[in-house]
Amino acid sequence: MTNMKKEKIGFTCAYTPIAMADAAGYIPYRVLPVSEVPDQAGRILHDNLCPHVKRVLDRALENDLPEDLTGMIFMNSCDAMRRLADAWMETRPKDKVIILDLPTTPEKIDISFFAQELSRLSDTLAAWSGSRITAGKILQSIDQYNRIADRIQTLNSFLADGKLKGSGKRLQELINLATSIPFEDSLKLLDDEIIKNKNHPAEMNGIPVFLFGNVMPDPEFFSLIEDCGVQIIGNDFCTSTRMFSQLPCKKEESIFAQLSGHILGKPPCARSFDPSHPGKIADDVVQKAKSLGARGVIGHSLKFCDPYLARLPMVRDTIQGTEIPLLLLEGDCTLRSFGQQKTRIEAFAEMLR
Amino acid sequence: MMKQYFDDLVNGIEAKIKEDPGSMSPRKIYALEVAKIGRRLYGGEERVAWCGVTAPFDLLAAMGITSCFVEFVGAMLASTGMVSEFLAEAEQAGFAGDTCAYHKSVLGAARKNLMPVPDFLIATSCPCTGGLAVMENLARHFKKDLFVLNIPQEETDQSVQYLADQIQDMVRFVSNHTGEPLSEDRFREAIANTNKAREIMVDVYKMAMNLPSPANGRLFGNFGIVVALLLGTQAAVDVATVYRDSFKEMLKNKVSGIPNERYRLLWIQNRIQFKNPLIEILETQYNASIISDELNDITWDPINPDNPYIGLARRAISIPFNGQGRRRIRHLQQMAKDYRIDGAINPCHWGCRQGSGARGLVSKGLGEIGVPVLNLEVDCIDSRNFAQGQLKTRLEAFIEMLDNRSSPWN
Ligand code: SF4
Ligand code: SF4
Numbered sequence: 127m128t129n130m131k132k133e134k135i136g137f138t139c140a141y142t143p144i145a146m147a148d149a150a151g152y153i154p155y156r157v158l159p160v161s162e163v164p165d166q167a168g169r170i171l172h173d174n175l176c177p178h179v180k181r182v183l184d185r186a187l188e189n190d191l192p193e194d195l196t197g198m199i200f201m202n203s204c205d206a207m208r209r210l211a212d213a214w215m216e217t218r219p220k221d222k223v224i225i226l227d228l229p230t231t232p233e234k235i236d237i238s239f240f241a242q243e244l245s246r247l248s249d250t251l252a253a254w255s256g257s258r259i260t261a262g263k264i265l266q267s268i269d270q271y272n273r274i275a276d277r278i279q280t281l282n283s284f285l286a287d288g289k290l291k292g293s294g295k296r297l298q299e300l301i302n303l304a305t306s307i308p309f310e311d312s313l314k315l316l317d318d319e320i321i322k323n324k325n326h327p328a329e330m331n332g333i334p335v336f337l338f339g340n341v342m343p344d345p346e347f348f349s350l351i352e353d354c355g356v357q358i359i360g361n362d363f364c365t366s367t368r369m370f371s372q373l374p375c376k377k378e379e380s381i382f383a384q385l386s387g388h389i390l391g392k393p394p395c396a397r398s399f400d401p402s403h404p405g406k407i408a409d410d411v412v413q414k415a416k417s418l419g420a421r422g423v424i425g426h427s428l429k430f431c432d433p434y435l436a437r438l439p440m441v442r443d444t445i446q447g448t449e450i451p452l453l454l455l456e457g458d459c460t461l462r463s464f465g466q467q468k469t470r471i472e473a474f475a476e477m478l479r
Numbered sequence: 480m481m482k483q484y485f486d487d488l489v490n491g492i493e494a495k496i497k498e499d500p501g502s503m504s505p506r507k508i509y510a511l512e513v514a515k516i517g518r519r520l521y522g523g524e525e526r527v528a529w530c531g532v533t534a535p536f537d538l539l540a541a542m543g544i545t546s547c548f549v550e551f552v553g554a555m556l557a558s559t560g561m562v563s564e565f566l567a568e569a570e571q572a573g574f575a576g577d578t579c580a581y582h583k584s585v586l587g588a589a590r591k592n593l594m595p596v597p598d599f600l601i602a603t604s605c606p607c608t609g610g611l612a613v614m615e616n617l618a619r620h621f622k623k624d625l626f627v628l629n630i631p632q633e634e635t636d637q638s639v640q641y642l643a644d645q646i647q648d649m650v651r652f653v654s655n656h657t658g659e660p661l662s663e664d665r666f667r668e669a670i671a672n673t674n675k676a677r678e679i680m681v682d683v684y685k686m687a688m689n690l691p692s693p694a695n696g697r698l699f700g701n702f703g704i705v706v707a708l709l710l711g712t713q714a715a716v717d718v719a720t721v722y723r724d725s726f727k728e729m730l731k732n733k734v735s736g737i738p739n740e741r742y743r744l745l746w747i748q749n750r751i752q753f754k755n756p757l758i759e760i761l762e763t764q765y766n767a768s769i770i771s772d773e774l775n776d777i778t779w780d781p782i783n784p785d786n787p788y789i790g791l792a793r794r795a796i797s798i799p800f801n802g803q804g805r806r807r808i809r810h811l812q813q814m815a816k817d818y819r820i821d822g823a824i825n826p827c828h829w830g831c832r833q834g835s836g837a838r839g840l841v842s843k844g845l846g847e848i849g850v851p852v853l854n855l856e857v858d859c860i861d862s863r864n865f866a867q868g869q870l871k872t873r874l875e876a877f878i879e880m881l882d883n884r885s886s887p888w889n
Contacts, residue, residue, distance in 0.1 A: 169839055170838075170839035170840065171835075171836050171838070171839065172827060172832075172835040172836055172838050172839075174577060174829060174830065174832070174835060175832055175835075175836050176832075202632055204608040204832070205607050205608045205609070205832035205833035205836060206608075206832045206836060208632075208803070208804075208833070208836075209804065209832065209833070209836030209837055211803070212803055212804030212805065212837060212840055213804075213839070213840065215805075216840060216843075225632070225803065227629075227631050227632050227633070227638070229604075229629040230604055230611060230627060230629055231627050231629065235641065235644055235645060235648065236629060238641075239629075239631070239637070239638070239641040242637050242641075396612075397608065399615055401602075401615075401618070401624075401625040401626060401627045402624075402625075404615045404616070404618035404619040404625055405615065405616070405619040429577060430577050430832070432578060432579075432607075432608045432609040432612060432832060433608055433612060435574070435575040435577065435578050436574065436578060436582070436609060436612030436613065436615075436616060437612060437615070437616075438573060438575075439572055439573035439574055439616075440616065440619060442573050456575075
């Protein structure tokens with residue numbers, strides 16, 4: 127591994143401009159809600175906050191974090207995330223913390239405000255690291271990030287064709303790694319994986335389904351799902367492919383405006399939306415499932431996640447007008463309740479046969 | 480059904496005041512003006528906009544729009560005891576039981592055609608994520624245009640300008656729907672009314688700080704948040720004025736909000752909106768009075784009529800639910816000091832991530848200045864699981880604890 131001495135800057139949201147952390151000389155590290163530490167965040171927050179933020183806070187409370195993690199970039203993506211940022215600062219007062227405002231809509235005016243937020247991030251990272259971050263350096267890091275996104279896209283297409291050894295589970299393992307190690311190491315890892323799988327024969331071992339939701343970083347989840355008789359041919363989670371999408375910034379001048387436009391223009395998760403097309407998320411899920419040739423859709427959301435909980439009925443209503451059946455599951459970032467879900471997924475797969 | 484309800488309410492209050500002018504209390508005038516908003520919303524004759532909580536209602540009023548935040552409907556359904564049916568309707572439609580019942584009840588009401596179809600909708604990203612989501616759902620349901628105001632978290636020159644520019648875009652959006660431009664004169668008049676009401680409310684809140692306070696648990700409940708709906712109109716000035724006059728009179732005559740005020744309490748976030756005996760128990764059994772609500776405060780400067788968008792933007796950004804938790808806690812600490820608060824009650828409304836999510840830090844922050852907080856577990860809208868006995872016991876224990884400690888202000 128290279129750059130072993132680099133410090134880590136944590137993040138928790140797929141909208142985080144991680145290329146900027148890389149440009150500042152840090153390793154962007156996604157603090158995933160995966161840990162063996164006891165549940166205790168509800169004491170500070172409230173039990174009715176999503177398990178994503180509670181689990182991340184549990185990790186902070188128990189110091190279940192890399193020793194070289196010295197700061198956090200929080201995005202103002204939802205109420206829960208704001209409260210997590212508050213609690214984090216209280217729990218780890220020595221950490222450097224910045225909270226970026228993230229508009230919910232991608233209008234011109236929003237893009238220019240978010241560009242100012244990115245500039246503030248750049249200044250803050252420079253102050254943290256003690257060295258200036260040039261536009262050229264940011265562009266280089268974005269370029270590397272884009273190459274990672276490209277590799278993830280390739281592996282995702284392998285997944286869709288049934289060519290990826292280890293299927294959905296392997297893709298999630300790779301994405302988890304790619305969000306916690308230096309960019310250059312990620313690229314090497316992903317390139318090797320592509321070489322390994324390039325000539326792997328396509329296999330369909332189950333009914334093709336499309337999976338979407340918010341947070342599910344446990345690779346085991348994907349193989350457990352596939353053990354129920356389905357094959358994942360595409361997935362769209364904040365912790366999976368949504369983490370990496372192309373940011374085609376071209377030139378050094380107005381770098382923040384370009385980056386802002388691409389980040390806000392990313393395929394949105396439920397916390398962002400297009401006011402001229404309310405409920406577009408529902409139409410997007412249907413369109414994606416159809417374009418992949420999925421015979422069923424499985425939605426997996428976390429308990430207490432307002433952005434998703436409030437939009438799932440729209441997804442359900444929209445999908446009802448199509449031939450594609452939908453199964454909705456609710457989880458808590460762990461596999462604790464998988465036993466109950468298993469029977470439902472098996473029945474769903476049976477119904478799709 | 481709702482039109483009838485609001486008609487009856489307005490007529491009933493007006494008749495009572497006419498019959499017995501001495502019965503005119505500030506709360507009655509406030510209720511009358513709020514009922515009039517309901518009547519206009521449901522009257523079918525005016526242009527209506529469903530909004531988020533931090534929309535600029537004064538500006539919308541100047542544009543001839545009857546506007547209201549949707550949560551108002553949830554509170555109203557709860558206060559009239561009708562909410563269960565609408566919550567059940569929303570849950571039936573797939574809206575999870577764990578979400579904020581203000582929003583669930585509104586979605587249920589829309590599905591049961593109990594919400595007037597708006598001309599358009601204006602969502603605000605503050606105070607909560609759930610509020611934005613409900614507006615997106617309603618826009619899809621009503622097939623009406625939606626405008627979103629992204630309220631920045633912190634007040635900086637850039638963030639204020641960003642919101643001010645959005646508000647100007649909102650004016651264009653509204654004009655495109657009404658076919659009428661914003662009249663500068665009406666806008667100036669609205670801002671003048673807002674500033675006048677603001678100035679009087681500053682006095683009202685100051686008087687409420689008096690020892691003993693002229694306020695009590697019923698007079699002032701939900702005041703700060705609901706009075707925002709009247710801003711820009713003469714009604715806001717009138718309501719503020721009756722409160723000021725009444726408090727002045729009470730202070731002059733040494734009359735307090737409750738007899739023998741013993742404990743001065745602060746209510747955090749929103750009230751329990753359905754009928755319940757908690758306030759009465761506090762007042763009659765323990766002489767403990769809720770003398771203020773968290774949102775009963777003016778956190779913004781007068782709006783400069785020559786540069787109004789900046790002032791409107793600063794006002795929206797300034798509300799205590801916006802921004803980092805530490806800002807909210809500083810505000811609560813200041814209120815506790817100003818009102819010489821003995822203890823605070825936080826209902827921890829089930830389903831409110833922005834509010835309840837700060838529970839631990841709020842308790843700690845007020846604890847640091849010697850003000851204990853009673854955290855309840857209540858759904859402020861959904862009365863189906865209201866555990867009255869249990870809550871009563873918690874109140875008793877809290878008061879007992881206050882009995883055994885000295886006031887933080889001695
Ligand atoms: S979007 Fe949902 S899952 Fe993600 S932090 Fe917010 S509430 Fe939690
Ligand atoms: S109670 Fe909380 S979630 Fe519900 S409307 Fe108010 S701020 Fe939003």
